[in-house]
């Protein structure tokens with residue numbers, strides 16, 4: 001009942017109506033799809049006419065050498081590039097039959113659906129509790145029982161609840177780096193997104209914390225569609241279902257992770273995954 005109330009409250013914010021992403025299209029494959037996407041920063045083309053789709057409830061890894069456009073592409077999926085004045089795009093990204101790059105799209109509603117976690121853990125300088133409820137309060141969720149429930153559920157989801165339940169009102173900045181990154185994921189999950197974008201989420205973490213975040217990511221795909229940028233090819237091979245290899249702003253090859261790593265179609269993919277460049 002409480003969860004239903006929470007969903008209702010989060011799903012229907014008073015001012016967010018265009019477009020209504022709450023309409024669920026079950027079994028629609030792919031969930032999100034770039035079509036002829038080009039992104040430039042001024043005259044510099046960072047993403048060059050890419051077509052790429054992301055199956056629902058699967059993990060897709062974006063790999064490629066530094067500067068090939070992986071983060072630019074990832075950020076376009078929830079319109080984070082909007083904050084960069086020189087960024088310009090053409091093409092489409094289709095989600096729920098809507099081109100999310102369209103000017104009419106409500107970007108705040110989009111970012112609730114398509115959550116993002118960054119390379120460095122970035123908890124707010126607030127308590128653990130207030131980190132989790134930050135987005136919900138923005139959506140005018142005020143009832144304490146709903147907020148409490150969201151905090152417990154999302155911390156349980158990332159395996160942090162038992163570690164922090166006795167210090168929810170202490171600063172999130174006192175957590176370890178690995179815990180902070182799981183808190184960042186929990187904060188995104190509290191908004192009940194459908195898609196989770198992870199931009200090198202373990203590159204600042206030690207091996208044990210990395211393993212925890214990898215295990216968590218694999219568990220989360222039951223409920224979320226996950227797109228992860230990683231420089232760590234073992235990580236891509238361990239956790240992803242699909243991999244896209246980027247080079248110079250283009251997707252050179254995409255396919256199942258198993259196929260791409262064991263039997264790449266393209267010579268450039270083979271050279272990259274075997275460490276000949278990058």
Ligand SMILES: Nc1ncnc2c1ncn2[C@@H]1O[C@H](COP(=O)(O)OP(=O)(O)OP(=O)(O)O)[C@@H](O)[C@H]1O
Nearest residue numbers: 041044046064065066067068069070071072073084
């Ligand atoms: N804000 C920006 N302004 C101008 N150019 C940018 C900006 N962000 C990225 N670029 C350029 O766009 C290209 C793609 O960068 P991007 O960060 O997307 O690559 P990446 O593959 O994610 O790299 P890395 O693996 O090093 O993070 C690079 O040439 C980069 O210098």
